[in-house]
Amino acid sequence: MxxxxxxxxxxxxxxxxxxxxxxxxxxxxxxxxxxxxxxxxxxxxxxxxxxxxxxxxxxxxxxxxxxxxxxxxxxxxxxxxQWEIICQETETTQGRDELTLEGLLSVWLPPLAFAAVAVVAYIYLF
Ligand code: HEM
Structure with missing residues (x-):
């Protein structure tokens, strides 16, 4: 407590x-x-x-x-x-546990797109 x-x-x-x-x-x-x-x-x-x-x-x-x-x-x-809060935690310390669709997409989209292109290239070439 x-x-x-x-x-x-x-x-x-x-x-x-x-x-x-x-x-x-x-x-x-x-x-x-x-x-x-x-x-x-x-x-x-x-x-x-x-x-x-x-x-x-x-x-x-x-x-x-x-x-x-x-x-x-x-x-x-x-x-x-208690007084008004004037030194808010910034996003890095406050929102680090938040999982958002936007956040997930920004992390996973580039490698997924790369993997998709690699699969297509593999199928096409071999
Ligand atoms: C537990 C509370 C505090 C912690 C953990 C802390 C930590 C630090 C750290 C790590 C630095 C190096 C610069 C940085 O990384 O930002 C710093 C610098 C400094 N802190 Fe603190 N601090 C605390 C409280 C305070 C308070 C209450 C004041 C003023 C009332 C203060 C005044 C300063 C000043 C004047 C500097 C030097 C800034 C400079 O050289 O540009 N600190 N502090």
């Missing part, structure tokens, strides 16, 4: 031994990530205890960064205190 936090509870987690940030209503415990953050410790500590959605989005973090952050997820903000 997802653990829920109030924004007040997160506010207290604002130092290097206990650092949490909120991005798009999801709570991340970044304490053990501080030293590994490619953007530096400072920027994370400055945002510890706060909602860092805007900063995270404005930096233009890569898809890898968005996947990586999920390692640190510890819960979500309680429903009543």
């Amino acid at each position: 997802t653990q829920l936090f109030t924004r007040k509870e997160i506010e207290e987690r604002n130092h290097k031994d206990n650092a949490a940030i909120i991005i798009d209503n999801v709570v991340y415990d970044v304490t053990r990530f501080l030293e590994d953050h490619p953007g530096g410790v400072e920027v994370l500590l400055d945002n510890a205890g706060k909602d860092a959605s805007r900063c995270f989005r404005d930096v233009g973090h890569s898809e890898d960064a968005k996947l990586w952050r999920s390692e640190f997820k510890i819960g979500e903000v309680v429903k009543e205190e």
Whole structure:
């Protein structure tokens, strides 16, 4: 079950031994990530205890960064205190499990067409 936090509870987690940030209503415990953050410790500590959605989005973090952050997820903000989501997951992280006819066709059509031509050529030649 997802653990829920109030924004007040997160506010207290604002130092290097206990650092949490909120991005798009999801709570991340970044304490053990501080030293590994490619953007530096400072920027994370400055945002510890706060909602860092805007900063995270404005930096233009890569898809890898968005996947990586999920390692640190510890819960979500309680429903009543959720804000508008501003840094949507992109298609590569959000829609990767979706199977669409269009997607299947774009993958399979070229090899199928090639196979059909090869079969016709084989029948014609031999
Ligand atoms: C768990 C959350 C986070 C993860 C996993 C993460 C990961 C990363 C990664 C992998 C990079 C290297 C560039 C890239 O691949 O995009 C990066 C750079 C950076 N990050 Fe984060 N980050 C997080 C949170 C934040 C937050 C909350 C801020 C700002 C408040 C921030 C500010 C920066 C900055 C300023 C850079 C340097 C950008 C540059 O050099 O152009 N990051 N971060």
